[in-house]
Amino acid sequence: MPRPAPWSPVANRTTCRRSAPPWSRNSGGEPAVPNNAVNAVFELVDVALVSDELGRLTVPLDGRDAGPFELPEGAVVTVALSFRVHREVDGLSFTLNRWREGYLVSSNQIPVGSFRPGGPYEVHLPAERLPVGRAACGVYDVTGIFTDGDGRELSRESHSFRIVHQPRLVHGRRGARAA
Template sequence: MEDFELLDLSLYVEDGGRLAVPLGDSRAEAPLEVPEGAVVSVGLTFRLGRDIDAVVFEDTRDWDGAPIGTSRTVLGGFRCGGPYEVRLPPERLPVGRAHCGVYGVTGRFTDGEGRPLTEEHHRIRVAHPPPAH
């Protein structure tokens, strides 16, 4: 077994349910679409092949190739085994046509000493909803 195995990655959209995010580098696939202003949280499910004192999740986002931000969340220490399920705090996506478009997202897992465990690359389209009739 590997030191770290990501089993599931999901986006939970308030009033929209769960969106399964395909594992692996999905930059070549169609991006996941979420509405502007939506409240979303990331769900992570993983298993460990060794005890890790501090699992860290780092989320880096870019828009049109330009970095726009990075957040770092210490998930905590975990014993060998699992699966472990963690839900990150919810956040509101930007609002307004100027913020709509495709964002690149890189999720990186490291241990407390900064050693890489795994990395995921995805694209998300923040979309302006069609007018209500």
């Protein structure tokens, strides 16, 4: 199934709100949050890929990335998410969608927890091993979506990475390399 265009109603479900969310109303003494201020509730500070082999690779959040960054096949990678919460958020979850050549390769929804105002908080997702083999090499587009317990989208980030083939040495033969 091809990926929906970013302007389609399927890709942006939060635009069809009938009324202001309950957290946007002034409840005696607290300042009101504007209707479009989901960013006033949740602020994504940093996304990084952490690996023993690669160290910490910070993913640019401003969208001015020069292109996909390279990761070796078979690397074990943990995603580290840093964020601030400006209002209490219950049932925060992170959905990680990976696309390759227009097809959805994987989609994982990870419950993160509930957070009170403050931060920055840092959460490490479970470690994953990148695919191995020439067929798995190529560019992957990744979209991460933060939602609260009511299903409201709080933040979205996108980036790309390229899995590159790593030649391996064949044991027992000096100078020979495996394909």
